[in-house]
Amino acid sequence: MGSLFSLSILQTILIYELPSVDAIRTYHQKQICLFWPEYLRKLNPQTYFVDLSEKVWQTKMDLLKSILTRTHLLSWS
Structure with a gap:
């Protein structure tokens, strides 16, 4: 993973400032409130289909x- 990961970092261009961890956490907390309680309950949660x-x-x-072919876990024909 080292060389592939390094190559990806070298070819990446930052197009906007990344939000802080606190900003991400706040956004997530606001968004999770939009889910119905049936989807958030721990015991027998409702399946959320996408x-x-x-x-x-x-x-x-x-x-x-592509990933499976590169890792030789599966050969696709």
Whole structure:
């Protein structure tokens, strides 16, 4: 992972200032209040389904295929 990770960092350009950890935490706390209690309960939580568009699903599958191929866990034909 070292060389791939280093390469990614070298090619990255910061396009905006990253928020502080406190700002991220505050935003998360505000957003989590928008969920219905059924989704947040610890015992028998309601399943929250997310529907992916065909393009997003294909992108996900391509990324997984790329990762699995590079790590030799699965050979795709």
